[in-house]
Amino acid sequence: MPEIISQSYTRADEAFDCLQTAIVKGDLSPGEKIGEVELCARFNLTRGPLREALGRLESRGLLVRRPHAGVKVVSVSTEELMELYRIREVMEGLAARQAAERMTDTEIADLYATLDSHETMIEQAQGQAYYQAEGDYDFHHRIATGSRNTKLAQMLLGDLYYMVRMYRYRLSTASGRPHMALGEHRRIVEAIAQRDGELAEFLMKRHINAARQNIERKIQQGGLTI
Amino acid sequence: MPEIISQSYTRADEAFDCLQTAIVKGDLSPGEKIGEVELCARFNLTRGPLREALGRLESRGLLVRRPHAGVKVVSVSTEELMELYRIREVMEGLAARQAAERMTDTEIADLYATLDSHETMIEQAQGQAYYQAEGDYDFHHRIATGSRNTKLAQMLLGDLYYMVRMYRYRLSTASGRPHMALGEHRRIVEAIAQRDGELAEFLMKRHINAARQNIERKIQQGGLTI
């Protein structure tokens, strides 16, 4: 258990993180009804903090809760995953535009650096889907925070990305097109470096749209069901 | 106190609703540090459900909470309000596009009907800002749900609208351009009725952008501060 150093980290926060990662990683199956006491035993918690965490998770839409009837992980459909990507398309487009207008030069330099490191990571660990996914996450994370739009970053980082990662784990497919995605990333960063907000928005929207189509195709082909 | 009939309504839900409306209406001043026991006394609650509600509110960004240091309503700036409108612009644009593709004919008919009722309401109660705001809210609400995009509707109705309403209460200005906004609404509905998603998205984005500029102008002119 990684003892966090920074500041007092309440049990409720701990419960929240544990549950969130458990849901995202698929340790808690969707639709499965789970009792509170069972969860307490599993994560060494008491019901007080656990309930507080459950409230937060419910508010974020990761689980549903009927009064007196227990809590279950949200069950998901491919349609909803597609809808999620449609939301990402417009929101991250906005993020890219604002990032082009507001990111500092050092932030852009860092962005280039992470891009290079992702490239070497992909070359080294060929086909290791995990690193691809992490690199992709890192890239989008930086742009979201670079937009200087507090609420936008909060919605992307706090809600949507966890949802997307949950679906990814369940599909066990990490977009699967490493080099192409990397090239798209590079072009987006170039647009940001040139302070061309409109272009950055356009490229980001196209990038996410391509990712969505890729997943949709894979699902239709392989009959991948969630 | 409106006794909800439908299903068992827990104390935590009650606390959540009470606090949310109190924050939105400005009964709880931003930045003001409020103790839990004081809140309990104010809303006739105990600390358990209250804490659960506080967790949910924090997760939604309506208040901030430092461990062992209490909870305070989120303090807001005009810049953040503008950012909120930028987010609304892209998200509601998407909602309008999807609504044009997916709304049923009866839903569209209802939309027309509400538009007419809003018109008569505005004519009758001239300058009554309240009705304008409610009509505006109703319109956007219907389009969000009409998009058939669960997560999108959830984010708009559950997060953004409460935020916007909070700012509106504090500014005590309800956009202030009734007839113009109504005309814009009507054109959006016409685009939806013609199943022209692209046009509906464009018009909605322009509508929200105009509202943003209107508020920005008012703030600069009148020196309205939040």
Add this chain to the structure above:
DNA sequence: AGTCCATGGATTGTTGACAATAAGGTTGTG
């Protein structure tokens, strides 16, 4: 035999007391 109702059990929601932590005042010293 199928369906409806009732009762028991288990689970959730709630409560009040206890412990841990940070803020604020007080006191002592430079």
Add this chain to the structure above:
DNA sequence: CACAACCTTATTGTCAACAATCCATGGACT
């Protein structure tokens, strides 16, 4: 007189017991 360290106090975080609610199993009736 100002600053810093200590201590007090009030507030938050946590816990375990109590009460309310729902689900399931069993029985009776149609």
